[in-house]
Amino acid sequence: MEFFGVILARKEFEPLDEQVIRHEEIHAAQAKECGSWIHFYIWYVWFWIRYGYKNNPFEHEAYDNDFKRDYLNVRKEFNWKKYLKK
Numbered sequence: 001m002e003f004f005g006v007i008l009a010r011k012e013f014e015p016l017d018e019q020v021i022r023h024e025e026i027h028a029a030q031a032k033e034c035g036s037w038i039h040f041y042i043w044y045v046w047f048w049i050r051y052g053y054k055n056n057p058f059e060h061e062a063y064d065n066d067f068k069r070d071y072l073n074v075r076k077e078f079n080w081k082k083y084l085k086k
């Protein structure tokens with residue numbers, strides 16, 4: 001879990017693997033696009049209430065791409081929006 005840019009994990013999950021770190025870095029990129037961590041969390045909670053955890057567009061983008069080593073270098077800005085359900 002990332003909280004205001006700091007990854008929090010229980011000791012039994014340390015050291016974190018690259019995929020977990022990348023997943024959280026994707027969230028950091030999303031938060032930057034939202035203008036701040038506060039705005040990101042407001043949207044995150046709204047999407048979670050509306051779509052659930054796995055269909056939250058922030059999580060959906062992160063899970064779909066956290067295994068791609070260069071994803072953050074090629075990621076398009078606001079890419080999470082393509083995961084919005086209508």
